[in-house]
Every structure is written in C-alpha cells, then in structure tokens.
Amino acid sequence: NAGVMQNPRHLVRRRGQEARLRCSPMKGHSHVYWYRQLPEEGLKFMVYLQKENIIDESGMPKERFSAEFPKEGPSILRIQQVVRGDSAAYFCASSTKGGTSWAEQYFGPGTRLTVT
Amino acid sequence: GDSVTQMEGPVTLSEEAFLTINCTYTATGYPSLFWYVQYPGEGLQLLLKATKADDKGSNKGFEATYRKETTSFHLEKGSVQVSDSAVYFCALSDPGGGADGLTFGKGTHLIIQP
Numbered sequence: 001n002a003g004v005m006q007n008p009r010h011l012v013r014r015r016g017q018e019a020r021l022r023c024s025p026m027k028g029h030s031h032v033y034w035y036r037q038l039p040e041e042g043l044k045f046m047v048y049l050q051k052e053n054i055i056d057e058s059g060m061p062k063e064r065f066s067a068e069f070p071k072e073g074p075s076i077l078r079i080q081q082v083v084r085g086d087s088a089a090y091f092c093a094s095s096t097k098g099g100t101s102w103a104e105q106y107f108g109p110g111t112r113l114t115v116t
Numbered sequence: 117g118d119s120v121t122q123m124e125g126p127v128t129l130s131e132e133a134f135l136t137i138n139c140t141y142t143a144t145g146y147p148s149l150f151w152y153v154q155y156p157g158e159g160l161q162l163l164l165k166a167t168k169a170d171d172k173g174s175n176k177g178f179e180a181t182y183r184k185e186t187t188s189f190h191l192e193k194g195s196v197q198v199s200d201s202a203v204y205f206c207a208l209s210d211p212g213g214g215a216d217g218l219t220f221g222k223g224t225h226l227i228i229q230p
Contacts, residue, residue: 004159033217042120042205045217047160056216094144105218107152107159 002027004094004108005074012114017088019079021111025094032075032103033105037089049075082115089113118143122206122221127195130229137191137224139206147208149173149182149189150218154203163191163204191203197220 005024013019025032030051035043048056049069060067064082069075079086089110097103122139129135141147148167152160164173169184178193189206206221 008157035220036216040222042220042222043218045219048216059217093160104162104165105162109157116174 004092004106006090006092006108006110006111009109010112010114012116013082014116015083016081019082019113020060021077021079021090021092023033023075023077023094023108024076025070025075025092026106029094029096029106031095031097031103032069033093035091035093037091037110039088043091065066079113082113084115085108087113087115118147118208118219119212120206120219120221121203121210122224125203125223125225126227127224128227128229131198132195133228135191135193135196135200135226137204137206137226139189139191139221141187141189141206141208141219143210143219145189145210147210149179149180150207150209151180151189151191152205152207152220154205154223156202160205189221196226196228198228198230201226 007022032049034046037043045059047060047067052071064080066078089112091110093105093109095103095105120141120209151163153163154160164175165195166173166182169182172181180189180191203223205223207218
C-alpha cells in the first residue's frame with residue numbers, strides 16, 4: 001500500500017508567481033489535512049478536507065491560499081502571488097476518519113517551497 | 117487555544133544514554149496526545165499515542181505517560197541508539213475543543229553520538 005504522496009518535493013517560485021502543491025492520500029483514505037512548517041517552527045494546521053468539501057479552514061491565511069480535494073484526483077493546495085514569507089515545508093496527511101472520531105494521520109514527505 | 121510546549125533542542129547524547137524529552141500542553145477539551153518522529157528528508161511518523169489520562173503509549177523502546185494532573189506527556193527511552201537521531205514532535209488532537217487538525221510543538225532535534 002503506497003503511502004501519502006506529495007509532489008513536487010521541491011518547488012522554487014519567484015515572488016508573484018503561483019504555487020500548486022499536490023497530495024495523493026493513502027488508498028482508502030477520504031480525509032486530508034494540510035500543515036505548514038516554517039523554519040525553526042512546528043507544524044501548523046492549515047485546512048481539513050473531505051472529498052469535495054472543505055471541513056475546517058481555520059488555519060488558512062485569509063488571502064492568496066486555497067485548497068481543494070476533488071472527487072477524482074489529488075488534493076491541491078494553491079498559493080497565489082507568492083511572497084518570501086510563504087517559503088516553508090508543506091505537509092499533507094490523510095486518515096480514514098476525521099472530526100470527533102480520531103484515526104491516525106499518515107504524513108507525506110512534504111513539499112519544500114522556496115520563494116526567491 | 118490549544119498549545120504544546122516541548123524542550124528546545126538540539127539534545128545531544130551518547131549511545132546507550134537515558135533520554136527524556138519534556139512535553140506539556142494546554143487544551144480546552146479532552147485531548148489525545150502523540151509523539152511523532154521525523155527522519156531527515158521524510159514525513160512525520162507516529163511513534164506512540166495515548167488517548168486518555170494515565171494511558172501509557174510505547175513503541176520501539178520509547179514510552180510516554182499521559183499525566184492530566186501535570187498536563188504532560190514526556191517521552192523517555194532507557195538506552196538510545198544512533199539510529200534514534202531525528203526530530204521528535206509532541207502533538208495533541210482536540211476535536212471536542214473545536215480543532216480538527218493536530219496541534220504540534222516546535223520539535224526537538226535529537227542527536228545520538230556513537
């Protein structure tokens with residue numbers, strides 16, 4: 001069973017460009033979480049999605065950031081008009097359950113975004 | 117809001133030494149507690165967990181006990197190996213408190229010298 005897959009592993013963008021980060025959950029998992037890890041910081045929750053639904057986006061910056069998890073295909077985290085402060089590692093996790101029913105979250109290897 | 121505080125690193129130990137990494141938390145609900153480990157270039161792996169007070173999580177020689185009275189979940193191992201070198205994250209899940217994602221500490225970089 002393949003683990004959580006993220007691509008690209010490394011992404012370099014110039015200020016003002018768009019960044020698209022992809023996450024394919026483990027087979028059978030319908031819950032996806034995105035986290036951001038800034039340098040010297042722990043992971044911060046950004047958004048929780050189920051297929052075709054955003055359940056909790058309380059950790060998402062109000063502007064330029066969006067996420068989706070379509071019926072078919074990977075989950076996408078999109079950052080428009082990137083700035084240097086967006087440089088970070090972005091991790092995706094998936095699980096079989098969410099909300100008040102806890103299930104282990106399996107993490108992908110992350111995408112390291114560098115904005116120049 | 118919820119928060120997790122863990123000891124700053126790096127922590128450098130010799131092989132076979134005893135390890136303690138402190139972790140304390142604040143939460144509005146009744147959280148589950150976790151330790152994750154991150155090896156270089158990889159994602160996080162769940163090391164152990166405890167879902168209620170006085171539970172002890174254990175795996176690969178690591179242990180941590182959920183102490184509600186001290187709001188702590190310290191990670192311990194009796195004899196560390198070079199292969200234990202990694203970054204360790206303490207985390208909590210508190211969906212009853214309104215948060216769907218995990219809340220992480222900043223991580224502790226552990227270096228084991230032969």
